[in-house]
C-alpha cells in the first residue's frame with residue numbers, strides 16, 4: 222500500500238493526470254471515500270492525462286456511467302445512486318469494465334459481488350478542509366507493477 226497526502230484539489234487532479242500516463246487498455250481503478258473527498262476531482266485529472274475534453278467531465282448524476290473519448294476511451298462510473306446491482310447488468314457494464322478502455326468507478330464498494338478480481342484501489346479520506354489522504358492498494362499483479 223502507498224499512502225500520500227494531497228493538500229489541494231489541484232494536487233489530487235495532478236495525481237490523476239500523472240497516473241493516466243501509466244495506464245493501459247483494460248485497467249480498472251476503483252475509488253472509495255466519503256462525499257467530497259475528491260473522487261471526481263481525481264477523475265478530472267485522469268481525463269486530462271488521457272486528453273479528454275475537460276469540460277465534459279462531471280459526475281454522472283442521473284446515469285451510472287459516462288464515456289469520454291480520449292487517447293483511450295474513459296468509462297466513468299458513479300455508483301452513488303445505484304439502487305440495485307441489477308442496473309449494472311442492464312447497462313452491460315462488463316463490456317466497459319473488461320474492454321479496451323480505462324474504467325474508473327466512484328463508490329466502487331457498491332459493486333459488491335461484481336467487484337473485479339484485479340484492480341487498483343484508490344481510497345480517499347478527509348484529513349482537513351484541504352487535506353486528503355490518498356491510499357493506493359494494488360489488487361493483482363498488473364496493479365502491483367503499476368504502483369511500483
Ligand SMILES: Nc1ncnc2c1ncn2[C@@H]1O[C@H](COP(=O)(O)OP(=O)(O)OP(=O)(O)O)[C@@H](O)[C@H]1O
Nearest residue numbers: 227228229230233256257258259260261262351353
Ligand atoms: N486535497 C483535495 N483534493 C480534492 N478535493 C479537495 C481537496 N481539498 C479540498 N477539496 C474540495 O473537495 C471537493 C471534492 O469534490 P469532489 O466532487 O471531487 O468529491 P467526490 O469524492 O467526487 O464527491 P461525491 O462523493 O459527492 O461524488 C471539492 O469541492 C474540492 O475543491
Ligand SMILES: [Mg+2]
Nearest residue numbers: 260261280327
Ligand atoms: Mg464524485
